[in-house]
Amino acid sequence: MEEIVLRELVRLNAHLPKRRVSLKEALEKPVVELADGGTHQFRRSELELLKSLLPEEDWDSLKIPILIEMDPKLGRGAGRIRGKLECRVVAKVLGKQEREELVLYLPELAELRGKLQTTTEYLFTA
Amino acid sequence: MKCKIAAVGDLETITGFGLAGVTHLHLHRERAETLEKIKALLSDPEVGLILLTARVKEELSEELGELLKFKGPLPMVLTIPDKEGYYPPAVDELERLVRRTAGVEVVLG
Amino acid sequence: MTKAVATISPTRMELIRLRRRIELAQKGHDLLEQKMDALMMEFLGLARRIRVKRKEAFGKLLEAHRKLLRCMAWMGTAETIQASLETARELELEVSSRSIMGVRVPMVEEVRARRKPTERGYSLHTGSALLDEAALQFEETLSALCGLAEMEEAVRRIGRELERTRRRVNALEYVLLPRLKSMVAFIAFRLDEMERDNFARLKRIKAMLEGREWRK
Numbered sequence: 001m002e003e004i005v006l007r008e009l010v011r012l013n014a015h016l017p018k019r020r021v022s023l024k025e026a027l028e029k030p031v032v033e034l035a036d037g038g039t040h041q042f043r044r045s046e047l048e049l050l051k052s053l054l055p056e057e058d059w060d061s062l063k064i065p066i067l068i069e070m071d072p073k074l075g076r077g078a079g080r081i082r083g084k085l086e087c088r089v090v091a092k093v094l095g096k097q098e099r100e101e102l103v104l105y106l107p108e109l110a111e112l113r114g115k116l117q118t119t120t121e122y123l124f125t126a
Numbered sequence: 127m128k129c130k131i132a133a134v135g136d137l138e139t140i141t142g143f144g145l146a147g148v149t150h151l152h153l154h155r156e157r158a159e160t161l162e163k164i165k166a167l168l169s170d171p172e173v174g175l176i177l178l179t180a181r182v183k184e185e186l187s188e189e190l191g192e193l194l195k196f197k198g199p200l201p202m203v204l205t206i207p208d209k210e211g212y213y214p215p216a217v218d219e220l221e222r223l224v225r226r227t228a229g230v231e232v233v234l235g
Numbered sequence: 236m237t238k239a240v241a242t243i244s245p246t247r248m249e250l251i252r253l254r255r256r257i258e259l260a261q262k263g264h265d266l267l268e269q270k271m272d273a274l275m276m277e278f279l280g281l282a283r284r285i286r287v288k289r290k291e292a293f294g295k296l297l298e299a300h301r302k303l304l305r306c307m308a309w310m311g312t313a314e315t316i317q318a319s320l321e322t323a324r325e326l327e328l329e330v331s332s333r334s335i336m337g338v339r340v341p342m343v344e345e346v347r348a349r350r351k352p353t354e355r356g357y358s359l360h361t362g363s364a365l366l367d368e369a370a371l372q373f374e375e376t377l378s379a380l381c382g383l384a385e386m387e388e389a390v391r392r393i394g395r396e397l398e399r400t401r402r403r404v405n406a407l408e409y410v411l412l413p414r415l416k417s418m419v420a421f422i423a424f425r426l427d428e429m430e431r432d433n434f435a436r437l438k439r440i441k442a443m444l445e446g447r448e449w450r451k
Contacts, residue, residue, distance in 0.1 A: 002256070002411065005263045008403055012266060015337030034334060041331035041342055070273055072265040077272050110280050118333050118342070122273050124266050128327045131377070137316070142303045144319035145357075145366070146373035147326030147350070174328045174341075175384055199341045199392070200330065204384040207293055209300035220390065224282050227394050228275065 011036065012124050017065065023050055024060040032065075040065075043118045050119060053092050054085065061085055065121040068109065072126070077106040079122070129174030129200070132167050134160065138209045139179055154182050161189055168193060173201045180205050180213045187216070245425035253422065257415045264407040270336065271404055274397040277335055281390040288386060292379035299372035306365040318366055323356035328381060338396045340389040343381045349374045 014036040021032055030042040042064065054062060066086045068079040081090050081102040091098040093115055094108055104112065113120060132150035133143040140151040150173065152163045160182060167173050183190060183205050194203060207213040215221060307315045329344045352367045 002260070005260065005267075005403060005407060005411075008267060008400075009263050011337065012270060015334050031331075036337065038334055038339055039332055040334045043333075043342065044344060070269040072269055076268065077276070079273075106276065110276055113277065114280055114284070117335075121334075122270075122336055124269055126262055126266060127330050129330055131326055131328060138300060138303055138307075141316050141319045142299055142369065142373045143377070144324060145303075145322055145355070145370035146377050147322065147324050147355075148377070149324045149326065151324075174330045174343075175381065177380065199332070199339055199388060202341055202384040202388045204380060204387060206296060206380065209297075209304065211293070211297055213293070220282060220285060220387070223390065223394050224279075227278060227397055228282075 016067075016121060016123060020063040020065065020067075022060040023047065023054070023058075023062045023064060026064055027051070027059070041118065046116050046119045049093075049115070050089060053089050058085055062089065064119045066090065066116065066119060067123045068104070068112070068120055069123045069125055074103060077109070079104050079109050127174075130172050131175045131177065132173050132201075133177040134164060134167075135177070135179030135182055135206075136208055139177075139206075143177065148177070154179075157186060161186055164190070165193065168197055168201060168203075170201075176201050176203045178203060178205050179208045180217045181208060183217050184214060245422045245429070247426065250419065250422050250426070253415055253419050257412065257419065260407055260412050260415060264404060264412065267400055267404045267407070271397065271400045274336060274393060274400060278390060278393045278397055281386055281393065285383065285386045285390060288379070288383045292376065292383045295372065295376040295379050299369065299376045302365070302369040302372050306369045309365050315366065315369075318357040321357040322370070323354070326377070335389065335393060336396070338389075338392045340392055341385060343385050346378045346381050349378075 015034055015038075017032040017034050017040065019032070021029075026032075026042055027047055030044065030047060032040050032042075034040055050062065050064070051059065062085045063083070066081065066083075066089065068081060070079050074080060081087050081104065084100065087100065087102050088098050090096075090102055090104075090112060094104075094111060096102070096108075130149040131143075131147075132152070133140050133148050134152045135154055137153060140148075140153055144151050150167060152160065152167075154160045164176070164178075164186075167176050197203070205213070205217055303315070310318075326346075328346055331342050331344065332339050333342045334340070349371065352363070352370075355367075355370055357366070
């Protein structure tokens with residue numbers, strides 16, 4: 001049974017892209033390759049939304065997909081957002097106060113995922 | 127990837143979607159015939175979406191259940207009501223899925 | 236249960252090993268539980284959005300049927316069917332793949348279903364205004380239905396992944412971890428017992444030695 005669990009854990013973050021791309025890159029080519037070999041397409045409408053939330057000079061600094069870190073230490077149903085630009089964008093989307101680091105709880109996570117379905121993704125950390 | 131759409135059901139349904147540009151149209155008459163057509167559509171790499179009326183889904187529910195369970199992400203299969211709006215709860219997978227997965231206590235808006 | 240217990244050796248090494256396994260299993264459980272929570276959230280969000288989208292799309296569909304019926308009444312059913320068959324029916328969807336925590340899900344980008352009457356391809360008949368209206372409404376409906384199909388496909392797949400993950404979490408919580416913990420308890424008990432036996436033995440030996448010394 002433990003091998004099954006280990007296998008699950010190994011693939012726990014295999015859905016993440018091999019390399020995140022900047023908003024600028026994504027606007028040109030809205031696809032990324034995932035660690036498990038698959039591809040992930042960004043929705044145009046979401047890229048447009050992200051564009052509207054940041055000045056042009058920041059477009060090549062914002063990395064997408066924006067990662068939502070699920071850390072058991074934060075408790076169940078909580079996720080963390082890191083990165084100045086990432087936090088700014090998320091705060092704007094949710095209508096929250098901007099911070100260096102954001103910890104979001106269930107209802108906010110649900111809202112964020114609803115609005116940025118293809119440009120956010122979960123990251124599981126121990 | 128570009129792909130085509132298919133519609134399976136009664137006359138009004140396929141006529142209407144035909145006017146909208148849907149490529150594959152199948153008028154449902156006989157069970158066996160329609161089942162074969164659906165199987166063919168499911169394995170056609172050019173077909174991305176199959177629109178199926180609830181009445182057909184209900185009539186072929188047994189065989190369809192198996193086919194749909196083991197199909198891949200494409201083509202997508204969507205059950206739709208017909209001109210009378212027929213869409214019985216038996217055909218609504220979503221309800222059953224939510225109850226089974228999330229439990230009856232979950233109430234959605 | 237007793238079979239498994241009989242095969243483990245009650246050594247301190249084994250105890251350490253088991254404790255490490257428990258730690259890993261617990262960590263694995265917590266991580267998978269996080270994944271399960273995230274999947275559940277996605278699932279419920281999608282279910283909610285599907286209900287809303289269904290009302291919209293099915294509403295449009297019903298309206299389209301109404302317009303079609305009107306057209307058939309005016310033009311004749313056979314003529315309407317004829318027009319439908321004459322239509323250029325090569326509508327294409329742009330489908331790509333996206334991933335939700337590793338679950339591959341199809342995504343449909345903007346469907347350019349709406350066409351101008353001249354683009355549709357059927358020859359102009361009397362009452363073609365009604366035909367155009369019906370065609371347009373069905374085109375509108377198609378756009379909405381594509382969005383709905385995407386979501387229904389996604390909710391189905393996420394539901395499956397959710398169930399798989401839940402089974403793993405439960406297997407850890409209700410089978411593996413309790414088993415490991417009871418093995419630890421067993422070993423701890425046996426080690427304790429052996430230590431007490433040892434202690435009693437040492438005491439006797441000591442008493443014997445002291446007894447001999449005394450007799451000397």
